Amino acid sequence: MIRLLTANDTLTGDVIWWSGKGWSLNLADAVALGAEGDALLAEVVAAENVNDPNIIEAEAGSPPRPRTMRERIRGFGPTVRADLARAAAPHPDQTKAA
Amino acid sequence: MYRYDQYDQALVDARVDEFRDQVKRRLAHEITEDQFKPLRLMNGLYLQLHAYMLRVAIPYGTLSGTQMRILGGIARKYDRGYGHFTTRQNIQYNWIKLEQAPDLLAELAAVEMHAIQTSGNCIRNISSDQFAGSAADEVADPRPYAELLRQWSSFHPEFSFLPRKFKIAVTASDHDRAAVKLHDIGLQLHRNAAGELGFRVFVGGGMGRTPFIAPVIREFIPVSQYLSYCEAILRVYNRYGRRDNIYKARIKILVHEIGAEEFTRQVEAEWALLEPLALDAPTAEYERIKAQFAPPAYDAAAPDSIDRSDPDFAVWVDHNVAAHKVPGYAIATISLKPVGGIPGDASAEQMELIADLAAKYSFDEIRVTHSQNLVLADVRKDQLHALWSALAAADLATPNLDLVTDIIACPGLDYCALANARSIPVAQSIAVRFANLDRQHDIGELKIKISGCINACGHHHAGHIGILGVDRKGEESYQLSLGGSGAEDTSLAKILGPGFSEEGVVDAVEKVIEAYRALRLNPQERFLDAYRRVGAEPFKEAVYG
Ligand code: HEM
Ligand code: SF4
Numbered sequence: 048m049i050r051l052l053t054a055n056d057t058l059t060g061d062v063i064w065w066s067g068k069g070w071s072l073n074l075a076d077a078v079a080l081g082a083e084g085d086a087l088l089a090e091v092v093a094a095e096n097v098n099d100p101n102i103i104e105a106e107a108g109s110p111p112r113p114r115t116m117r118e119r120i121r122g123f124g125p126t127v128r129a130d131l132a133r134a135a136a137p138h139p140d141q142t143k144a145a
Numbered sequence: 146m147y148r149y150d151q152y153d154q155a156l157v158d159a160r161v162d163e164f165r166d167q168v169k170r171r172l173a174h175e176i177t178e179d180q181f182k183p184l185r186l187m188n189g190l191y192l193q194l195h196a197y198m199l200r201v202a203i204p205y206g207t208l209s210g211t212q213m214r215i216l217g218g219i220a221r222k223y224d225r226g227y228g229h230f231t232t233r234q235n236i237q238y239n240w241i242k243l244e245q246a247p248d249l250l251a252e253l254a255a256v257e258m259h260a261i262q263t264s265g266n267c268i269r270n271i272s273s274d275q276f277a278g279s280a281a282d283e284v285a286d287p288r289p290y291a292e293l294l295r296q297w298s299s300f301h302p303e304f305s306f307l308p309r310k311f312k313i314a315v316t317a318s319d320h321d322r323a324a325v326k327l328h329d330i331g332l333q334l335h336r337n338a339a340g341e342l343g344f345r346v347f348v349g350g351g352m353g354r355t356p357f358i359a360p361v362i363r364e365f366i367p368v369s370q371y372l373s374y375c376e377a378i379l380r381v382y383n384r385y386g387r388r389d390n391i392y393k394a395r396i397k398i399l400v401h402e403i404g405a406e407e408f409t410r411q412v413e414a415e416w417a418l419l420e421p422l423a424l425d426a427p428t429a430e431y432e433r434i435k436a437q438f439a440p441p442a443y444d445a446a447a448p449d450s451i452d453r454s455d456p457d458f459a460v461w462v463d464h465n466v467a468a469h470k471v472p473g474y475a476i477a478t479i480s481l482k483p484v485g486g487i488p489g490d491a492s493a494e495q496m497e498l499i500a501d502l503a504a505k506y507s508f509d510e511i512r513v514t515h516s517q518n519l520v521l522a523d524v525r526k527d528q529l530h531a532l533w534s535a536l537a538a539a540d541l542a543t544p545n546l547d548l549v550t551d552i553i554a555c556p557g558l559d560y561c562a563l564a565n566a567r568s569i570p571v572a573q574s575i576a577v578r579f580a581n582l583d584r585q586h587d588i589g590e591l592k593i594k595i596s597g598c599i600n601a602c603g604h605h606h607a608g609h610i611g612i613l614g615v616d617r618k619g620e621e622s623y624q625l626s627l628g629g630s631g632a633e634d635t636s637l638a639k640i641l642g643p644g645f646s647e648e649g650v651v652d653a654v655e656k657v658i659e660a661y662r663a664l665r666l667n668p669q670e671r672f673l674d675a676y677r678r679v680g681a682e683p684f685k686e687a688v689y690g
Contacts, residue, residue: 058172059242060196095178098192115619116567117558121194125559127487127569131225133195142570 048104049079051111052088053121054097062121062133063097070097074122074133075110112139146207146510147292147437149257156300157254160261164188165247172244189260190246193562197241200263201253205273205291205315206234206513210503213511215256217496223249228496230481230489232553232604233312234272234513235263239560261299266307266394268298268379274316274323275512278438279476279522281468285342287317287334289435290368293426297372304379308386309394311379312351324515324631326350326359327607329396330378332371343367348378348408349400352601356637357397360405362412369431373424377416381408440471441508447473447525458533460582461544466529475526477507479519479536480543480551484580488554488572489517498539506532515604515631516553516592518546548585549593549658550576553604557597557614558621564597566614566621567647571595574651579658588658591672594629607631609673610654611638623650627657627684628676641681642689653688660687 052065063070064077065087071077080087084102091100103118105111113119123138124131132138149157164184171181189200201216208216216236220228223245224238231237241249253259262269271291278286294313298304304311316323317334325331331347343365350359366374378396385403387393400408449472453459467476479499481489491499499519503511506528507521514520524532536542545551552575555561557568572595579585594608598615605611611626622644629638645653658672660683665675676684 055192055196057178058244060192060240062195096174098178116621117194117564120558124195125569126567127559127573142573 048114049107049111050084050102051077051105051113052080052084052091052100052102053077053118054091054100057096057098060098064122072133073110074113077105077111079107079111116140146209147204147288147434153296154254154257157257157259157261160188160259161247161250161254164250168243168247183265185243185246186264187261188246188250189263190241190243191264191562193239193556193560194558195560196239197243197246198560199238199241199246199249199260200231201236201238201258201260202263202270203235203258203513204295205271205277205288206275206515207277207288208511208513209256210500210509210511212256212258213496213503214500215252215258217493217500219249219252220496221493227490227492229487229556230491230513230517230519232515232517232555232602233270234275234515235270236513237556239556266309266311267305268301268307268311268313271295271298272312272314272323272328272515274318275514275520276322276467276476276522277317277512278440279469279471279474280318281470282320283317283470284334284336285317286438287315287332288438289431290332290334290344290371291315292434292438293372293431294375297375304383307379307383308388309391309396311382311396313375319633321631321633321635322514324604324607324635326635327352327356327604327631328359330375331359334368335365337365341367344371346371346374346378348412349397349405350635351395351397352604352606353395354392354599354601355395355398356601356606357401358635358637359397360400362405362409369428370420370425372426373419373422374412374416376424377412377419380415380419381411385411441523443471443474443523444525445473448527449473451475451526451529455530457537458530460586461533461542462529464544464548464586465542465546469523473526475524475529477521477524477529477532478514478546479521479541480545481518481541482545482551482576483540483543484545484550484576485573486540486576487569488552491519495539495541498535499541502532502535516547516551518551544582545585547590547592549579549588549591550585551592552576553592553594553608555596555603557595557603561597563600564614565599565616566597566623568595568597568603568612568614571612571614571623571647571650574647575654578651578655587668588662589668589671591658592630593654604631605629606637607635608638609671609676610657612650612654615644617644621647623647625650625653625657625688627681628673630673634673639681642685656687657684660684
């Protein structure tokens with residue numbers, strides 16, 4: 048498992064991922080955090096420039112596959128609306144009806 | 146319907162300006178998120194999984210065609226082309242941008258709408274019977290009283306920071322379409338022996354993690370005094386509600402802990418102090434509001450029969466059309482539950498079409514139901530066929546009201562930050578499994594209600610079959626409950642046994658339904674009645690073997 052830093056953009060509410068250089072809308076840009084992760088999170092929390100920052104677990108890959116359904120839904124979009132999928136990759140949990 | 150006066154409009158306009166300024170200051174980093182969050186929540190703006198979610202109040206579920214058209218336009222302009230009608234008769238948008246929210250609220254304010262008091266520990270949007278004013282079985286129109294409650298509760302300074310949220314429902318029929326016994330206060334309009342109008346007062350119902358059915362605390366309060374009586378209830382709650390524990394802070398816990406009798410005694414004592422203060426609205430104000438709900442210009446010459454020669458239309462009439470109090474008219478329910486669709490979702494185009502149809506066929510008015518459907522409450526019987534044809538062309542004429550595919554589902558994990566599991570895919574899978582209309586009609590009335598977590602926004606406690614999403618070691622899991630009802634025969638569903646996977650719960654529902662078909666006395670015996678007659682055992686046997 049790798050660890051990723053995620054949040055919601057304050058202006059738009061969009062789910063965003065820490066890319067190492069800044070925030071990205073695409074889960075595929077998310078970088079695995081090293082030992083600096085917790086300090087980075089503390090910094091981001093204190094700055095209050097983004098909403099609900101959090102570190103989550105994922106399987107490495109391109110894009111990474113977040114461990115929980117909740118984080119996969121944040122990363123890829125609702126499972127029930129294929130037309131609203133977020134990232135370029137196909138949704139791992141999309142329902143047939145979508 | 147009620148139109149804003151200058152005071153209503155001034156309040157709502159001022160709120161938009163205030164929020165515009167607050168957003169500006171947040172975006173300029175003049176205030177922190179911690180400072181800003183309560184301000185945006187006071188304007189119905191939540192942060193959910195994918196974006197900001199805006200909850201717009203629809204007072205007692207009533208909308209004009211113009212308002213519905215604007216809701217559709219907002220879906221297109223500020224969201225991703227759709228909105229979600231909820232069990233609280235409101236609409237939620239899922240993809241709102243903070244920077245655009247003030248403009249959106251200004252568009253709402255221009256048509257007398259807002260998102261005030263759709264969040265927070267205050268008196269929330271008043272809900273009511275979606276057939277109000279038109280129902281053949283009501284004693285009087287409950288909407289003027291709901292409207293007065295709206296005015297009384299809007300920005301009520303004493304009740305803006307209650308121990309917890311507070312929900313009031315008003316109805317005027319013995320057949321309860323508003324789940325009044327599952328609200329903090331439920332008000333049922335009825336006549337006493339002398340023929341006077343008043344309310345039966347239920348207090349302390351609710352769902353969530355600790356569901357309760359509200360006891361009656363007063364059999365009759367005259368309509369001229371119900372506001373001061375509600376004030377007394379709120380005062381007792383405000384003083385003694387459990388502010389120390391969020392899970393015990395609802396009025397239902399207070400009523401349960403001290404007992405309905407003691408609670409009633411305290412309310413009566415408080416009311417004895419309040420009543421002489423003349424807090425109730427003067428008669429002239431009642432009359433002013435009542436006049437705004439005067440019946441529309443019904444055509445006394447409208448023929449009182451329906452041409453049923455088109456068989457598909459006849460099926461829709463049998464299931465989605467209800468009796469109206471005026472001969473020649475009918476109440477039509479528009480199903481937002483196409484098989485395989487998302488319960489309660491409507492596209493911008495559908496909203497605009499429904500707005501047009503309301504203008505053409507139903508005196509420009511629309512209702513939202515707590516089961517996430519829409520209603521045109523005043524349709525001429527001789528125009529039902531034309532209405533049905535237009536609805537059918539937009540996938541809005543599914544003849545499934547109160548049937549197995551008319552499922553209530555909260556947004557669940559697909560949207561909601563509090564969810565444990567997804568609700569919508571379960572609703573879709575069940576609907577697809579039972580898509581065959583003959584099978585649905587054979588099963589008869591069956592209300593399935595699904596919540597994605599213990600908060601019970603999807604009313605699973607009140608489902609004939611209730612489904613609750615839970616988190617089982619990081620996996621979505623579903624608990625099945627049977628025997629709930631949100632109608633006049635209110636009951637709380639009981640858990641049947643161990644939980645299931647998503648696919649497993651769909652199979653389990655099918656087993657329950659097949660067991661019911663095998664054991665019902667006759668096709669007229671509803672699932673709920675059969676369950677109440679035989680108990681859980683035969684269903685446990687069918688599901689768990
Ligand atoms: C997506 C954002 C939502 C959030 C954060 C949310 C939050 C909550 C919470 C925390 C409760 C429990 C309150 C308590 O027990 O004290 C609750 C109850 C409830 N909510 Fe929601 N909810 C959301 C969406 C909805 C939707 C979409 C509906 C309608 C479909 C809805 C209708 C209700 C109802 C009917 C109840 C239970 C009645 C009650 O006991 O108050 N909510 N909600
Ligand atoms: S029941 Fe839970 S998952 Fe569903 S909308 Fe309410 S809070 Fe969200």
